[in-house]
Amino acid sequence: MTTPFHHEPGAAPPPQCPAHNLGVGPGGLRRLYGPEAENDPAGLYDKLRAEHGTVAPVLLHGDVPAWLVLGHSENLHLTRTPSQFSRDSRRWRALQDGSVAPDHPLAPIFTWQPVCVFADGAKHERQRGAVTDSMERIDTRGVRRHINRFSNRLVNDFSEKGSADLVTQFADHLPMMVMCAIFGMPEEYDERLVQAARDMTRGTETAVASNAHIVSVLTRLVERRRAEPAPDFASWLVEHPATMTDIEVVEHLRLILIAAYESTANLIANVLRMVLTDPRFRARLSGGHMTVPEAVEQTLWDEPPFTAVFGRWAVGDTELGGQQIKAGDALLVGIAPANTDPAVRPDLTANMEGNRAHLAFSGGPHECPGQDIGRAIADVGVDALLMRLPDLELGVQESELRWVGNIMSRHLVELPVKFAPSPQQKLDSDPLSVMARAVRPTGDWEISSPARPVPEPAHSLAGMQPAHAPGAAPQPRPAPAAPPVEPAPETAVIPQQRRPAAPARLWQAVSRWWNGY
Numbered sequence: 001m002t003t004p005f006h007h008e009p010g011a012a013p014p015p016q017c018p019a020h021n022l023g024v025g026p027g028g029l030r031r032l033y034g035p036e037a038e039n040d041p042a043g044l045y046d047k048l049r050a051e052h053g054t055v056a057p058v059l060l061h062g063d064v065p066a067w068l069v070l071g072h073s074e075n076l077h078l079t080r081t082p083s084q085f086s087r088d089s090r091r092w093r094a095l096q097d098g099s100v101a102p103d104h105p106l107a108p109i110f111t112w113q114p115v116c117v118f119a120d121g122a123k124h125e126r127q128r129g130a131v132t133d134s135m136e137r138i139d140t141r142g143v144r145r146h147i148n149r150f151s152n153r154l155v156n157d158f159s160e161k162g163s164a165d166l167v168t169q170f171a172d173h174l175p176m177m178v179m180c181a182i183f184g185m186p187e188e189y190d191e192r193l194v195q196a197a198r199d200m201t202r203g204t205e206t207a208v209a210s211n212a213h214i215v216s217v218l219t220r221l222v223e224r225r226r227a228e229p230a231p232d233f234a235s236w237l238v239e240h241p242a243t244m245t246d247i248e249v250v251e252h253l254r255l256i257l258i259a260a261y262e263s264t265a266n267l268i269a270n271v272l273r274m275v276l277t278d279p280r281f282r283a284r285l286s287g288g289h290m291t292v293p294e295a296v297e298q299t300l301w302d303e304p305p306f307t308a309v310f311g312r313w314a315v316g317d318t319e320l321g322g323q324q325i326k327a328g329d330a331l332l333v334g335i336a337p338a339n340t341d342p343a344v345r346p347d348l349t350a351n352m353e354g355n356r357a358h359l360a361f362s363g364g365p366h367e368c369p370g371q372d373i374g375r376a377i378a379d380v381g382v383d384a385l386l387m388r389l390p391d392l393e394l395g396v397q398e399s400e401l402r403w404v405g406n407i408m409s410r411h412l413v414e415l416p417v418k419f420a421p422s423p424q425q426k427l428d429s430d431p432l433s434v435m436a437r438a439v440r441p442t443g444d445w446e447i448s449s450p451a452r453p454v455p456e457p458a459h460s461l462a463g464m465q466p467a468h469a470p471g472a473a474p475q476p477r478p479a480p481a482a483p484p485v486e487p488a489p490e491t492a493v494i495p496q497q498r499r500p501a502a503p504a505r506l507w508q509a510v511s512r513w514w515n516g517y
């Protein structure tokens, strides 16, 4: 490993070493927190890769040691081998020997709870099975129609002004509106719930009160549904044969709400930022060659909503990426570094079209079960926004955009935009009762780019299994024989304001047909 600053753990840092700055701590190990990590995570991953290879020792808050897994194939091994790398945080040696206190800043992430995230084996299968079975009962076409309607409702709030901040006025709200509707509590969606979810994931001083608010909203929902089931996600969890207790159901709803909210809000903001600033996207989108789902997928490679997952603990002594891992060591699934691993992406500017082997949704038994819902919220939401405001432009210099981050995610603070003011639009008045699927699932969340031949990825991942859905783009399907809800006529959903150019209109029509609304 060639780096001017490489030195053995435990050795005193040489004079030229940036150990004197905040980025390096005891033993010369780099900190995964603090200004350097937050301002330039990609630069930090490069240094760690150069110094240690595919698995690097790092320091968490309080200079607690952990391993950051940087390599793509090493991350796949980490997530796919629960016999060696458990999800149960109670195995963490630092917790057992007291070197990490229960009030550690990362405690909300690592403190064990009786939910599927911290479970392995049969217990994980039981709890996760209840979640995934309930997800399969969701009517995907109905949800996409609601995402479209909610998006237009949000756009109505600022369309007449000619300017907006797409983070706080769009991306931060849409996932919460959708999740409240899916859960069966659309009336609970409000600014307070959005703020509470934001608080809980950003470790603010009011995080405890925010958590209490969310738990009380969800507890009331579960009590209502236990007494009187309805065709919604909360009822399906309550009545699932896994016979979860009410506390288990509330805890899983809370987990899903937070997992879905933070990640999907980040994804929408990141996609919009790329669409607005990257000439490749702007030109190709308006020219009709690149669809929003393709922009979403490229964003999942380049700006994954979760940059890392602090969530694996070594079951016994083992080896990973040439490093000796000890029983009870903590490891982070390095999503962002895996997605930029030179072994799989030697050229980061190459188009990843048709290649879904990124690790944005992690992998193995804990791979995100809500990925199709997250993709749908981003696809339909961004699509609806661009249709309403086709002349959208960034309202500040790109260099003025700011991010905040922690060890797990990176979040755009604001995305100011400007556009020609336009009047509000009348929204259709679908009842929210179309969330339940009337027929057995057919996997039709997978509504992505209009079908076309999928080229070989620029850099094929020879010998690797895609982490998620098969790499091939889905083929167009005829409308289902008995769709649960007839799609509304096009104009009922989004009446046109300014008529976009002909190719864009054609693309929009195809896109609407394809997206099912």
Ligand code: HEM
Residues within 6 Å of the ligand: 079, 116, 117, 118, 128, 131, 255, 256, 259, 260, 261, 263, 264, 267, 304, 305, 306, 309, 311, 333, 360, 361, 362, 363, 365, 366, 367, 368, 369, 370, 371, 373, 374, 375
């Ligand atoms: C684009 C948005 C999303 C991204 C990038 C994302 C990413 C992730 C990641 C990286 C994990 C951790 C897996 C691991 O521990 O290795 C995860 C877990 C999870 N996600 Fe998502 N997620 C997204 C949206 C959603 C949505 C919309 C839902 C629910 C509707 C959801 C539900 C969950 C659940 C329940 C888990 C825990 C699974 C388990 O431990 O078995 N996620 N997600």
